[in-house]
Amino acid sequence: MAVGPNGALTARDVMSDAPVIPVIVVDKAADAVPLARALVAGGIRMLEVTLRTPAALGAIEAIATQVPQAVAGAGTVRSAADAQAAARAGARFVVSPGYTSAVGRACRELGLPLLPGVATGSEIMAAQEDGYTELKFFPAMQAGGLSMLKAWSGPFFDVKFCPTGGITAGNAGEFLALPNVVCVGGSWLTPADVVAAGDWERITQLAREAAGLRR
Numbered sequence: 001m002a003v004g005p006n007g008a009l010t011a012r013d014v015m016s017d018a019p020v021i022p023v024i025v026v027d028k029a030a031d032a033v034p035l036a037r038a039l040v041a042g043g044i045r046m047l048e049v050t051l052r053t054p055a056a057l058g059a060i061e062a063i064a065t066q067v068p069q070a071v072a073g074a075g076t077v078r079s080a081a082d083a084q085a086a087a088r089a090g091a092r093f094v095v096s097p098g099y100t101s102a103v104g105r106a107c108r109e110l111g112l113p114l115l116p117g118v119a120t121g122s123e124i125m126a127a128q129e130d131g132y133t134e135l136k137f138f139p140a141m142q143a144g145g146l147s148m149l150k151a152w153s154g155p156f157f158d159v160k161f162c163p164t165g166g167i168t169a170g171n172a173g174e175f176l177a178l179p180n181v182v183c184v185g186g187s188w189l190t191p192a193d194v195v196a197a198g199d200w201e202r203i204t205q206l207a208r209e210a211a212g213l214r215r
């Protein structure tokens with residue numbers, strides 16, 4: 001893998017590093033470091049910590065400073081202010097559930113790669129107009145799944161996707177087999193009950209299985 005822990009990243013680097021980007025919800029900041037270490041031990045380094053809990057920014061900061069083998073990113077970024085807060089915490093990439101030019105502009109100003117979320121052709125075109133060709137398809141299963149991605153491969157032949165939302169260990173392989181899919185995202189690597197129990201070995205096992213998926 002070409003990306004060093006401190007090198008400048010592109011969106012394609014973020015998507016290419018492993019077949020799965022874990023979508024992480026951190027309830028307790030103290031879980032962040034052992035959770036990140038467990039994922040890294042299984043071969044998953046690009047970690048999307050969602051800005052959905054009060055602990056999220058602290059979790060990004062803890063991973064960024066204490067787990068150099070991981071690359072902490074921020075998910076659920078919905079505004080320029082979210083992107084700025086994520087950057088201050090040490091996030092090295094940004095994922096958004098939808099796309100606005102304001103979020104795109106903020107990420108460019110911050111020098112952070114962004115995976116903008118899209119679910120329609122118009123949203124893909126808006127993101128492309130601003131220079132984005134690596135996009136998150138969200139919510140993937142709910143918005144059309146495999147057949148939507150196949151349909152998009154015609155008009156949007158120059159776009160690569162990270163489908164997220166409803167992806168599991170069971171269906172990830174079908175998505176990864178599509179030529180316009182580089183990786184998938186999902187929360188199945190970090191089940192809430194497993195994190196709450198501190199079962200880091202189980203997280204490593206789930207990460208190892210995800211890292212071994214063919215694409």
Ligand code: 3PG
Pocket residue numbers: 023138164165166167185186187188
């Ligand atoms: C996301 O924000 O990307 C989704 O909540 C992840 O979806 P999942 O929980 O269905 O994997």
